[in-house]
Amino acid sequence: MPDEVLDCRGQRCPLPVIAAARRMPQVPVGTVVRVLADDPAAAVDIPAWCRMRGQEFVAAITGPDGPAYDIRRAH
Amino acid sequence: MSASPVYLDAATAAPMHPVARQALLAALDDGWADPGKLYTQARRARQLLDAAREATAQTLGVRADELSFTSSGTTAAHGAVLGGLAGRRRVGPTLVHSAIEHSAVLHAAERHVAAGGVANPVPVDRLGRLDLTAWSDAVRAPGVALAALITASHEVGTVQPVAEAAATCADAGVPLYVDAAQSVGRVPLPAGWSVLTASAHKWGGPPGVGLLAVRKGTRWESPWPADEREGGRTPGSVNLPAVVAAAASLRAAAVDASAEETRLAPLVDRIRARVAAEVPDVEVVGDPVLRLPHLVTFSCLYVDGEALLHALDRRGFAVSSGSSCTSSTLRPSHVLEAMGVLSHGNVRVSLHRETTEADVERFLAELPGIVAGLRAEAGVVGL
Numbered sequence: 001m002p003d004e005v006l007d008c009r010g011q012r013c014p015l016p017v018i019a020a021a022r023r024m025p026q027v028p029v030g031t032v033v034r035v036l037a038d039d040p041a042a043a044v045d046i047p048a049w050c051r052m053r054g055q056e057f058v059a060a061i062t063g064p065d066g067p068a069y070d071i072r073r074a075h
Numbered sequence: 076m077s078a079s080p081v082y083l084d085a086a087t088a089a090p091m092h093p094v095a096r097q098a099l100l101a102a103l104d105d106g107w108a109d110p111g112k113l114y115t116q117a118r119r120a121r122q123l124l125d126a127a128r129e130a131t132a133q134t135l136g137v138r139a140d141e142l143s144f145t146s147s148g149t150t151a152a153h154g155a156v157l158g159g160l161a162g163r164r165r166v167g168p169t170l171v172h173s174a175i176e177h178s179a180v181l182h183a184a185e186r187h188v189a190a191g192g193v194a195n196p197v198p199v200d201r202l203g204r205l206d207l208t209a210w211s212d213a214v215r216a217p218g219v220a221l222a223a224l225i226t227a228s229h230e231v232g233t234v235q236p237v238a239e240a241a242a243t244c245a246d247a248g249v250p251l252y253v254d255a256a257q258s259v260g261r262v263p264l265p266a267g268w269s270v271l272t273a274s275a276h277k278w279g280g281p282p283g284v285g286l287l288a289v290r291k292g293t294r295w296e297s298p299w300p301a302d303e304r305e306g307g308r309t310p311g312s313v314n315l316p317a318v319v320a321a322a323a324s325l326r327a328a329a330v331d332a333s334a335e336e337t338r339l340a341p342l343v344d345r346i347r348a349r350v351a352a353e354v355p356d357v358e359v360v361g362d363p364v365l366r367l368p369h370l371v372t373f374s375c376l377y378v379d380g381e382a383l384l385h386a387l388d389r390r391g392f393a394v395s396s397g398s399s400c401t402s403s404t405l406r407p408s409h410v411l412e413a414m415g416v417l418s419h420g421n422v423r424v425s426l427h428r429e430t431t432e433a434d435v436e437r438f439l440a441e442l443p444g445i446v447a448g449l450r451a452e453a454g455v456v457g458l
Contacts, residue, residue, distance in 0.1 A: 012379075012399070012400060012405075013398075013399060013400070013407070013418070013419045014376075014377050014378065014379060014419040014420065017376075017377065017419065018377050018453070018455055018458065021377070021455075021458040022458060039399070039405075040399065040405075040406050040407060041398070041399040041406070041407040041418050041419060043412075044407050044411060044412045044415065044416075044417070044418045045407075045417055045418055045419055047415065048358070048374075048415065048416055048417040048418070049376070049417070052356070052358065052376065052417070
């Protein structure tokens with residue numbers, strides 16, 4: 001389960017990626033942040049951001065809140 | 076402040092070649108009659124159509140009777156897919172295609188699936204290159220009627236391993252359709268295909284002319300209502316003046332192709348290197364070596380694609396984008412998605428015969444400031 005949830009539903013890319021990029025440095029290393037984002041571009045851009053920033057993309061999940069992306073702060 | 080226009084979207088439509096303009100004007104006077112009729116004016120039109128077909132077939136390396144002119148590249152792609160599937164419906168219902176085909180091919184595939192057929196997309200790697208192992212497995216599966224592979228990606232420029240893919244198809248007895256829209260008139264065509272399509276406005280011909288070549292012996296059946304024109308492969312009167320202009324400009328483009336490749340490929344190398352070095356947090360995508368000579372794509376982190384296109388346009392630069400906010404469907408480009416690369420802040424730059432080194436230099440000089448300005452506005456600097 002994620003340690004916290006970032007609700008970016010209704011936001012268009014790149015806004016969910018920007019929200020994740022703002023939040024990740026504020027959480028302790030090892031924390032999993034779940035980004036809720038219904039813009040289809042998030043499915044591509046959140047994993048791509050993790051790759052570019054060396055953060056861990058844990059998984060894409062579709063739950064009751066719609067599409068979600070789990071990121072673990074790796075460094 | 077106004078800026079002189081720099082058009083960098085040849086992959087959508089290249090500016091018309093001067094030869095196309097001359098041929099179009101001449102053919103408007105001479106080529107308006109129906110080439111199928113039996114009077115003097117019709118015979119003149121028939122001569123023009125035959126000469127256009129002969130010249131174009133020669134450039135493509137096909138026989139004249141294997142080539143049809145269609146009303147667009149899209150129509151040609153639709154016909155190639157649906158006709159290839161119809162011709163082999165007794166073999167099976169499956170279309171194998173790369174995940175990065177042009178939307179015209181994918182829309183034809185959707186039509187096929189809606190009618191009860193099967194479409195099996197084959198993935199690409201991070202550089203946008205076809206997974207040949209997955210392709211081989213897909214093509215060798217039972218019930219495959221047709222395989223479709225773009226010669227080189229229209230969005231990221233990566234050249235596809237068509238020769239290897241074609242060898243697998245030949246071994247499996249599956250005809251291969253290649254969408255050569257970005258290759259015809261620019262680079263040598265691969266061998267081993269059964270059906271090929273192209274589009275005149277990509278090489279400097281007029282819009283509204285497509286090419287559909289079907290090799291002798293290919294089991295291809297027109298998916299359209301019957302019509303005897305253009306070898307029965309595509310219905311309706313051809314736009315003869317535009318066809319004549321397309322043929323003349325293709326011949327001219329083919330003559331210059333190798334010199335243009337030598338001139339443009341280093342300019343694309345320069346864009347790839349300088350954008351990566353001078354714009355922070357940018358991902359230059361596509362294969363750096365096995366690529367088209369005229370096309371380069373990159374994505375700028377945290378930048379809105381639509382805002383970037385508008386900012387570039389205000390400075391006189393016309394480019395294209397695969398970002399979702401720039402598409403009518405609000406979905407990111409399926410090509411960038413299949414590659415798993417950043418899709419927002421995406422820009423595709425494509426060069427043509429009128430593009431100068433100075434145009435490229437001005438673009439490279441202005442781009443970093445434009446991206447920095449948009450990031451400052453959005454408050455994302457330092458993220």
